[in-house]
Amino acid sequence: MLQLADHFINRNYRQSLADATKASKIAEKDENSSKKAWSYYYIAKSLIFLKEFRKSTYYINKGLREESAEQDPILKAALLHLKIGIYSRLKMNKLMHEESMKILDLLNANTSTEGLVIKAKTLYGLSLITDHQKESDKLAYEAQTILKHIPDSQYNAIKETFKFKAYFYNFRGEVFLERKMPDSAQYYLFKAYHYSKIEGFIAKNTFYASIGNLYSQKKDNRKALIYYLKALDDIDAYDKNAFAKNGPGLLKKIYTIYQYFGDEKKYKYYYDRYRIANEQHLQHIDDEVLTTANEITHEKVSAEKARTQTQDVIIILILVSAISAIIFLWWRNKKIQQKKDLLIRHRETTLLETEQKATALSLKVEDALIDVIEAAKNNLQEFWPMFQKLYPDFSGKILSVNPDIRTSELVLCAYAFLGFTTKDIAVYTFKAVQTVKNNKHNLRKRLQIPPKQDLNVWLRDFYQN
Structure with missing residues (x-):
């Protein structure tokens, strides 16, 4: 069943999902940790292709909790790479970077063909979210070099899912x-x-x-x-x-x-x-979901870090108490250990639930952002209202700098905020490039942006800060 799931992973996602589901039931009955984790992997990957991101996240985490995932670096790296795929669709670049670093550390000394291919995948993923072109090209070149030096006979022999x-x-x-x-x-x-x-x-x-x-x-x-x-x-x-x-x-x-x-x-x-x-x-755009998902997208990383740090402090205090109890009151060790285990399980459950809720809400952002970008490219009248739904406080922040900013200038700010170049804006709005340049120049003066400061970067930084 696992071989069939692998065979169909790039050919028929639904068939791969069906075979992997059958494999998981057999593996669960046999209590085979490795085969359970691999079946969860194929289920999760198929669900990503079928745009069932919430279910996919569930199976990724299920696979990572298996003992075999800790023992097999290739398996663990493969599951973590599926998380990167979901974060990529959410535009959550910081989380993508964190997971990528985990994979590279995990496979640092691994020279297997599968390990090298996952390294190459990870390096290339990093190249796509790197702001500087030189660094992006360097990472992509590293990935290409790894692939180039893998003999075809070895590459063709690995599982289809890694290719x-x-x-x-x-x-x-x-x-x-x-x-x-x-x-x-x-x-x-x-x-x-x-x-x-x-x-x-x-x-x-x-x-x-x-x-x-x-x-x-x-x-x-x-x-x-x-x-x-x-x-x-x-x-x-x-x-x-x-x-x-x-x-x-x-x-x-x-x-x-x-x-x-x-x-x-x-x-x-x-x-x-x-x-x-x-x-x-x-x-498909939903106002309430968009607002909630947008907030989580901006706050999830900092909230998760703060929560993790607090919980780590609690665990450390419990460990210190346990050591003290062993020294002075050895007979209390069992109770303290039970309390520690309970808190650890609670921590894992809370983190999992939080991640699943955040992912479920945030998944809507990708489609919404694509819709906004497409509306901008098509110069649709709906573009500005759609942009305001996705970034409801954008206008207020810009107007706080200069209350006399016109709607047309706010729309130009929106185009720049989304990362469109002067030439892009000219093409999409059917204006001359020089006209757009002049409009940008006037806008910079009205917003008092320093001459050497990139408008797109300034708008991003100003909005996020």
């Missing part, structure tokens, strides 16, 4: 597309597509869409259209769960190209599909 060359090269290609380096991007994107076939991916829409972006950047709209249509067909055939997130964006690219070609019939067909899909996607 990630296809995704790695695709991510690298997308990075070079963002930097407007299509030739470098092409090398990685076609290498990614090659490995997607070797690694047995049934759903290849991610790779088709990236190649479409490559040809779009090269101004070859006909080839771009071919790959965008392939990506859409692939989602319909093999990966319907991906449509909610990627479908509207693909449909927009497709109808835009048909509009460019002057094909009114196909333009209208795909535009209508886009409009319906986008409206359905936007309906």
Whole structure:
């Protein structure tokens, strides 16, 4: 069952989940800790692909509590890496960094093929959340070097779940597309597509869409259209769960190209599909959940640290009391030990419940933030109201600096706060680049931002502090 779960992990998520669930029942009956933990791993990973993040977190923690997870560094690192995947979707970069450091420490001296691949995955994940390009490239290069020096015979022999060359090269290609380096991007994107076939991916829409972006950047709209249509067909055939997130964006690219070609019939067909899909996607925003999840996203890290420190102090005091009792009143040792065990179990239960609640509420942030960014890119009228729902105190903070700031300037602040460049803003709002530069210059003066201070960074720091 575990071998089947591994075989289907990149081919059929639901089948992998079914096989892993059967494996867990057998392992639980046999009380086999290692097989229980591995079955929980495959269940959790399948649930991530199926966007069942809350259930996935439950099984990750269940696996980590198994004795075998402490004894097997590869197993423990694999489970921790699933946590990174969930934190990535929540944009919780600090927690991603903390878990990544745990994995690198855990596998520091591990030279197994599986250990090296997980190290490479972890290093590349760190490169994606690093603010400085030079440091990001260094981490990505380290990851690439590790993969390059693993012989194909050894790489092909590891479990399917560990293989990630296809995704790695695709991510690298997308990075070079963002930097407007299509030739470098092409090398990685076609290498990614090659490995997607070797690694047995049934759903290849991610790779088709990236190649479409490559040809779009090269101004070859006909080839771009071919790959965008392939990506859409692939989602319909093999990966319907991906449509909610990627479908509207693909449909927009497709109808835009048909509009460019002057094909009114196909333009209208795909535009209508886009409009319906986008409206359905936007309906999922919930004001109360967004507000609560946003607060937890900003406060979870500091709250967890403060709570952990307090609980650690309690444990230390209990240990000191136990030692004192052993010296002076040995017969009280049993009672003190029982109290210590009770508090430890209470601590673990409280931390687990807190993490599950925080994760459940925070999971809504990813979809909400994607919706806001898509609305910004599409220059929708709903963008500003949606942004205010996600960041309800943003306007008040800006107006506290200058009450005369206009709504149009607040919208420009929102674009900059989301990390869009001057060129991005110009493209999305249909304005000249120089106009956006002038607007930014006037905005900086009205907010009294120092000349050498980056506007985007200033807005982030000002809002968070």
